[in-house]
Structures are given as C-alpha cells and as structure tokens.
Amino acid sequence: MSGALIGALIIGxxxxxxxxxxxxxxxxxxxxxxxxxxxxxxxxxxxxxxxxDPLDAKSTDELRLQAGEMLVAADNAVASSEQELLFASASYGDDQVKPFQKDIDEAKSHLRESFRLQQQVDQSHPEGEAEAREFYKQIIHSCEKVNQTLQSHQQEFEGLRNLERNPEPVLQQLRAHLAELKPRHEQAHATLQNLAISYDDDALDQYRDNLDQAGQALTAAEQAVSAATDCIVRADTAEAVLALHSGEQAAADANALLDSMEQTEDHLRKARRNLDIGIAQTTQDIAQAKATYQAGQAPELAGPIAAAESAVERTQRALDSGRRINPLELLHGLELAHRELDEPLNSVRDRQAQDRRARDMLQNELLTARSQVQSSLDFLRSRRYGVSSTARTRMAEAERCLTEAESIGESQPSRAVELAQRAKALAVQAAQIAQQEAATNNMQNMGGSPFGRTSLGGGYGYGTGGGFGGFGTAGGTGFGGTSYGGSAMGGQNEINRALRTGMRMARMTSRGGRRRRRMF
Incomplete structure (x- = not known):
C-alpha cells in the first residue's frame, strides 16, 4: 500500500x-x-x-480512491488474519486465541459496515458532492476501525506464536496439514470423474477451476515448506517466518477450495432432486394460471403461461434424454419462468396463498442462491489480490442478502425469496466484474514474466506484503500481489472456463426482464 494510504491509517x-x-x-x-x-x-x-478532519483537505476523487483502496486492504487483512488464527488455534487451542477471535469478529463487523456504506453509495448515486464526500469519509473511518481492531492485540498474537524464536513446530504443523489436504485433493479428482457421468461440462466448470486452483495452492504451500526448511538450516529465521506465513495462507486457500468442491457436489445432487419437485409445482401453477386466465381475471397471464409451459417441456426433455445435464441451470430456468407466472397470479391470490407459494419456492431459490454465491466467492477468493472494491462490495451484499433470506424464511417467505433472488443477481455481478478485471489485467501483463511477482524466490509474495492491520508478520499480512498459476490474476485459461453458468444465468435473467417489459 502506498505511503499516503498507510499515513491515512494513523490519522488522528x-x-x-x-x-x-x-x-x-x-x-x-x-x-x-x-x-x-x-x-x-x-x-x-x-x-x-x-x-x-484531515480528510476534508482531500478532493472527492481522492476520497473515492482512498475509500476503495482501504476497502480492499481491510478485506484482505481480515481474511489473512482469520487464516493466521486458524493455525494458531490448531497449535495452542481455542482458549488461547479467544481474545484474538473477538478482534476478528469486531473487525468483520466494521468491514460489513464499510461494504454496506459502499453499496449504499453505488445504489443511491449521491446527488450532491457533499453527500458523496460524507459517504466516502464514513467508509474510510470504518476501515480505519478494522485496522485499529486487528492491531489492538497484534503484539500479543506475535508473542503467542513467536515464530522467529522457534519456527520448527509451525513447519511441522504445516507439513501435517498438507498431508491431510493432498488425499482430499486426490479424492476430488476421483469425484470429478464420477460427477462427469451425470453432469455436463458447464455444470462442472467451477469445480474444475477450483480443483486446478487448489492444486496450485498446494504446490505453492509445498514450495514454501521447502523454502522454510532451507532457511531454518541456514539459521535464517526471519526468511523462514515469511515462507511459513506464505505456506499457511496457501494451505488455507486450498482447504477452502476443497470445502467448496464438496459443497458443489451436494448442490448438484440436491438440484437434480429438486427438478422433479419444480416441474410438479410449476405444472400445478400453470393449471391455476390457465383457470384464472380463462375466467378473464388476468389477461396478462397469456405470455407467462406459454413461457412456463416451454420451461417445463424443456426441463422434462433434458431429463428424459439420458444425456448429461446441468441441474442448477435447468432449475434456474424453471424458477425464472415460474417467477414470471407468479407475478400476475399473486395479484389474485390472497396473502396466505402467496406465503404458501413462496414457501414452496424458497428451498429451490436458496439452493441456487447458495450455489451461485459460493461459486462467485471461490472465483474472487483465488484472485483476491487483484479484485477491486466494487466486486468485493457486490459480493459482500450478496452474502448479506443470502444470510438474511435464510434467517427469515419461516416468518417472511415472500421477502426471503426476494432476498435469495437478489443474492444470486449480486453474486453474478461480482463475478462478472472480477472476470472483466482479470481479463484486463491479463492483457496488461502479456509479455511479462509468466510468474509476475509471485515466485517464492522473490520474497514469498503470498499474502505477506502490505501494511494494513492483520495478525502475523510485523508488517501485517493484509495484502500482497499474488495468486496461483503465475500471474497475479491466475492462468490464461481461467477467463474462458470460469463463470459460464453464472453468465448464462445473468443472460436468462436479462431475457426474462425484457419479456416482462414487452408483455406489460
């Protein structure tokens, strides 16, 4: 981070x-x-x-840029600190790290507030410059609270781990962790072969991407172990600590990606089971819609009835074909057609009937929302040091909407459905923005070193640079320039592989919106 940004963190x-x-x-x-x-x-x-307030001396553009930079730094610092805490907990037990867990929880609360403010700026488009300046100042001050919270017990945390005094136990712990992760990665390879029997390539795109990213993360962690071992032999404990921090973060990323792959397998199987339920529910609502239309109560139902019948026929045909399918995409298409049917039907339903219908829809909506949010999170996580505050803000808001939808499903099913749908849309937006940034970054990096700034020989770049908060190394583990596969934005093939399902969902949603505008 620039000197100006670091200076902003100690204002006051x-x-x-x-x-x-x-x-x-x-x-x-x-x-x-x-x-x-x-x-x-x-x-x-x-x-x-x-x-x-020293921020009053800055221009609005300077405030906007500083707010964006600090959001990225704060997000990275919290993520890195969480990883540090996991390893400390494994070594010393949960009781020893309780004070630091409280710091993390408080920092995450400040971070959520920062993203909420940024989302409010993006949504409301402040009319006056004074209003915009106030928003940006609030974001900056909220990010400063993240930094202050993470720094409040940093010395105690470093004293707890005290890697420089004796890095050998942490090295052994990292080796043990990698020994657990490698079989899981091999099992994920085997699982992919089994999944490919039932599900098409589009359904497994993100799984393959995560599998590749996890493999590269494991390789980076192994390289860090080797580097740390050499440094310990040379009695260069300072460099050994940097390598260990790098290896721990790489191992943590691999673990998160493997967790996500296991969730993806579960999401695909649930989506396949829910397709039969979705077809039955949509067919039932088509019958109700036809009766309502024929009674002359809602003439606008003609188009949605035809669209819903087409969606049911398309889904049933895919299931009957015996070919590999993408159940999440089929379920999403069925939901879109059903949603268009529900909008005019709700005008003639009473509130209880609307709530019953929303409860019927909710589980499918939550399933596809969880899948899309997780897919986008994976995409952003593996490229987090090159992802802007805009993509992170959309992602944070998608997570918030999904969490709220899950919490109010029983009491407010209609509202929960709306929130789940919004979570999906925001997650797709976050991934689209990150994908565009990745493409731009790859174009800018063409012709340079295939390993950018990420090789271990260059100071272990994985997450140990920067200076924004965070537990761990003296400068903080907030952010550094790295990802897997060489360039800071990952391998060249990722842009073509990732998020195809999300992109199609976005196009389908857009087409649905255009149909509604034409019909009404």
Whole structure:
C-alpha cells in the first residue's frame, strides 16, 4: 500500500486537546461585575468545536480512491488474519486465541459496515458532492476501525506464536496439514470423474477451476515448506517466518477450495432432486394460471403461461434424454419462468396463498442462491489480490442478502425469496466484474514474466506484503500481489472456463426482464 494510504491509517494520533479558557471576574467601583474571556492562544480551538478532519483537505476523487483502496486492504487483512488464527488455534487451542477471535469478529463487523456504506453509495448515486464526500469519509473511518481492531492485540498474537524464536513446530504443523489436504485433493479428482457421468461440462466448470486452483495452492504451500526448511538450516529465521506465513495462507486457500468442491457436489445432487419437485409445482401453477386466465381475471397471464409451459417441456426433455445435464441451470430456468407466472397470479391470490407459494419456492431459490454465491466467492477468493472494491462490495451484499433470506424464511417467505433472488443477481455481478478485471489485467501483463511477482524466490509474495492491520508478520499480512498459476490474476485459461453458468444465468435473467417489459 502506498505511503499516503498507510499515513491515512494513523490519522488522528496527533489531534490537539481542547484547552480550557479561564475567566477573570473583576469588580468596578460601582460593584458592576463583568466576565472577561481570554482569547484562544495560537494552535488552540474554541470550546465545543471539534478538530478538523484531515480528510476534508482531500478532493472527492481522492476520497473515492482512498475509500476503495482501504476497502480492499481491510478485506484482505481480515481474511489473512482469520487464516493466521486458524493455525494458531490448531497449535495452542481455542482458549488461547479467544481474545484474538473477538478482534476478528469486531473487525468483520466494521468491514460489513464499510461494504454496506459502499453499496449504499453505488445504489443511491449521491446527488450532491457533499453527500458523496460524507459517504466516502464514513467508509474510510470504518476501515480505519478494522485496522485499529486487528492491531489492538497484534503484539500479543506475535508473542503467542513467536515464530522467529522457534519456527520448527509451525513447519511441522504445516507439513501435517498438507498431508491431510493432498488425499482430499486426490479424492476430488476421483469425484470429478464420477460427477462427469451425470453432469455436463458447464455444470462442472467451477469445480474444475477450483480443483486446478487448489492444486496450485498446494504446490505453492509445498514450495514454501521447502523454502522454510532451507532457511531454518541456514539459521535464517526471519526468511523462514515469511515462507511459513506464505505456506499457511496457501494451505488455507486450498482447504477452502476443497470445502467448496464438496459443497458443489451436494448442490448438484440436491438440484437434480429438486427438478422433479419444480416441474410438479410449476405444472400445478400453470393449471391455476390457465383457470384464472380463462375466467378473464388476468389477461396478462397469456405470455407467462406459454413461457412456463416451454420451461417445463424443456426441463422434462433434458431429463428424459439420458444425456448429461446441468441441474442448477435447468432449475434456474424453471424458477425464472415460474417467477414470471407468479407475478400476475399473486395479484389474485390472497396473502396466505402467496406465503404458501413462496414457501414452496424458497428451498429451490436458496439452493441456487447458495450455489451461485459460493461459486462467485471461490472465483474472487483465488484472485483476491487483484479484485477491486466494487466486486468485493457486490459480493459482500450478496452474502448479506443470502444470510438474511435464510434467517427469515419461516416468518417472511415472500421477502426471503426476494432476498435469495437478489443474492444470486449480486453474486453474478461480482463475478462478472472480477472476470472483466482479470481479463484486463491479463492483457496488461502479456509479455511479462509468466510468474509476475509471485515466485517464492522473490520474497514469498503470498499474502505477506502490505501494511494494513492483520495478525502475523510485523508488517501485517493484509495484502500482497499474488495468486496461483503465475500471474497475479491466475492462468490464461481461467477467463474462458470460469463463470459460464453464472453468465448464462445473468443472460436468462436479462431475457426474462425484457419479456416482462414487452408483455406489460
């Protein structure tokens, strides 16, 4: 991070204290009293006046850029600190890391508030410059709280691990962790072969991408272990610590990707089971819609009825064909057609009927929302050091909407369905933005070294650079320039492989919106 940004993180350390101003009471010869106040001395502020905010001296564009940079740094710092804490907990137990877990939880709360403010800026498009400036200042101050929270016990955390004194136990722990991850990675390869029997290439695109990213992460972790071992032999503990931090973060990323692949397998199987239920529910609603239409209560139902019948026929034909399918995409297409049918039907349904229908839809909506959110998270996670604050903001809002949808499903099913749908749309947006940034970055990096700044020989770049908060190394583990597969944005083939399903979902949603505009 630039010196200007680091300087912004420690703003406020030199704020002048307000000095009291004395009063002198004098008596005149006629006993009339007068209260005289001494004038403020140079450098003093009048009473009840807050000190000036140094951010006020910056232009609006400078505030916008600083807010974006600090959001990225804060997000990376929290993610890196969480990984550090996991390894510390494995070594010393949960009780020893409780104070640091509280720091992480508080920092995540400040980070969520930062993303909420950024999403509000993006959505509301502040009309006046003063309003925009206030939003950006709030984001910056909220990010500063993330940094302050993570730094509050950093010395104690470093003292707990004290890697420089004896890095050997952490090295052994990392080796043991890799020994657990490698069989899981091999099993994921075998699982892919089994999944490919039932599901088509589009359904497994993200799985393959995660499998490749996990393999590269494991390779990076093994290289870090080798480098740390050599450094310990040479008694160069400082370099050994850097390598170990790099290896731990790579191993943590591999673990997260493997977890996601196991979830993807579950999502695909649930989606396949839900297709039969979805066909039955949509067929039932088509019958109700036809009766309503024929009674002349909702003439606008003609188009949605035809679209829903087409979706059911298309889905049933795919299931009957015996060919490999993408159940998540089929389920999403069925949901879109059903949603268009529900909108005019709800105008003639009572509230209880609407809630019953929403409850029927909710589980499918949550399933596809979880799948899309996880897919986009995986895409952003493996490229996090090249992902902008805009993509991260959309992703954070998608997670918030999904969490809220899950929490209110029983009490407010209609609202929960809306939130799940919004979570899907935002997750697709986040991935699209990150994909465009990756493509741009790859174009800019063409012709350079295939390994960019990420090779271990160059200081272990994996997550150990930067200077924004975070537990771990002295400079913080907030952010550095790296990913797997060479360039900072990953391998050249990733742009062609990743997010095809998400892109199709976005196009289908867009087509659905255009149909609604034509029909009404």
């Amino acid at each position: 350390a030199g704020i002048l204290a307000l000095l009291g101003v004395g009063a002198v009471w004098l008596s005149s010869g006629n006993k009339q009293q007068k209260r005289l106040y001494s004038a403020p001395q140079q450098g003093q502020l009048p009473q009840n006046q807050a000190p000036p």
